[in-house]
Amino acid sequence: MELTATTTVRKPVTEVFAFWRDLQNLPTFMGHLEEVRTTGDRTSHWVADAPFGQNVEWDAEIVEEVQAERIAWRSTGDADVPNAGVVRFVPAPDGESTEVHVGLVYDIPGGAIGKAVARYFGEEPHQQLDDDLRRFKQVLETGEVVRSDGAPWGKRARKEFPQRPAQPLSDAELEKGPDA
Amino acid sequence: MRANTWAGRNKVEVRDVPDPKILNSRDAIVRITSTAICGSDLHLVDGYVPTMQDGDVLGHEFMGEVVEVGSGVAADRLRVGDRVVVPFPIACGACAACAAGLYSCCENTNPNAGISEKMFGHPTAGIFGYSHLTGGFAGGQAQYARVPFADVGPLKIESDLTDEQVLFLSDILPTGYMGADMCDIQPTDVVAVWGAGPVGQFAMDSARVLGAAKVIAIDKEPYRLQMAEQAGHTPVNFEEVDVRSRLLELTGGRGPDKCIDAVGLEATHGSAHISAYDRVKQAVRSETDRPHALRQAIMSCRSGGVVSVIGVYGGLIDKFPAGAWMNRSLTLRTGQCHVHRYMKPLLDRIERGELDPTRIITHTLPLDEAERGFEMFKNKEDNCEKVVLKP
């Protein structure tokens, strides 16, 4: 499965590139990622929340890096869902913003895992990536993922419809934090 | 706290809900001293805006006192104790839309941007108390409200103007003003305003302040037309006369130079036949909005004129007079108000006495009587023009 998405962030290309290049930042805006841990100069360990309850983990390496232009990575070893990604950073015509073009490829296996992954992405898998990039833009432009009363759990907003009412959170709900 | 909530189509209910808390670092919590009911709330309550949910706190016109600020709000911008008016669109101040002054199209403040994008092609800003399509933010018909990006939106009131004088800076005064501003008014212009509700009244006053030669008010409610007339505008009752002919008469056959639609998607029509056509289509959802005022504005406007739309539309309309619009070189301008742009200049105009927003207030009720307020405002009972609620 191949997904592409793009957004424009009103920040200089060096800053946008640097934020993405620090892969540990990815879970702040990517819906399915729990954690990315840098394990070496070009290697990292990724943890995603899986549709069937447990986490899926894999190692990845950066296979291409052109400063302020392009980052590409791919999973290594025998990942459950082998995957690869590339991001291109292009200065926007306004002279102050950066276009971010993302491409992801998932090599979805057959069998139960494959079915579960397909179900996880749903009928419109690109939406998840669109939403990821919206949050990416929010974090860079405003400093954090914006929460509302109806959609207080930033990374899950789209999946919860109907949402909780647009009415203040209870203390118990508040304690769950922004990524409940 | 007490808050007025959406309780299904045609039903609002004041309930106990949790007090709001800081969710993002640039939030503030405001203790509300005055809030109001808007024509937009009627669209929500009448069920014309999708994604409302039972329990949603309503209200997007409010002001009060800051009682808490998040760690990300700089003290030179806002502090506890400040008296503020809160603009209804939530804007981040940092995206390209905000940088261009298009605050109601802010790219970062709608957590449900994906849904808004599906409906509108591109997402729009978060709005208080205005459906989940615009983010699912609790509104301000309540004792307290959480205000995101509190360092961007709220306008501090440092003079001793009353709540009633400044409350409408939150929405309808800037909205009416933007309606006139988009008309690029010249001293020779005749400006016709469809709708003599609160928004229309302020569009008329703004057109006058911006120098229009004559301002015409079109509605069917005699008391609303009378209110406009008392403010110096020329009334036209669309249930009594044919609007287009009357407008031609009032403009020597030219048609108004500038036309403002301050009615929106629930317009009614003088002719029962046409009204029924749109009502049926609206009921079966093949048309979501009833655009009588917009159609009439386009047909009436002089060639080369401007039709400025501040009445709200939510979805699709039928029989849009594209031929008139195109062949007669009309300019169509519109938008949810970019309130942030207009608050300070309008505050100055209020202070100088050029605009008197209090003139439209007919009812002041305790928050607990919000339901009665909605009924009176919707059904035009007791000559109701604008209801202010006191939490």
Ligand SMILES: NC(=O)c1ccc[n+]([C@@H]2O[C@H](COP(=O)([O-])OP(=O)(O)OC[C@H]3O[C@@H](n4cnc5c(N)ncnc54)[C@H](O)[C@@H]3O)[C@@H](O)[C@H]2O)c1
């Ligand atoms: N653009 C914005 O940012 C913005 C902000 C606030 C309100 N609004 C919209 O402005 C509109 C007016 O708001 P309001 O608070 O004044 O509401 P309102 O319901 O009090 O006023 C609407 C008026 O239009 C009249 N009307 C109905 N059909 C008409 C027709 N065919 N011709 C002429 N008049 C007609 C009604 O009798 C009524 O007096 C609403 O659509 C509201 O949602 C837009």
Ligand SMILES: [Zn+2]
């Ligand atoms: Zn309003």
Ligand SMILES: [Zn+2]
């Ligand atoms: Zn913005």
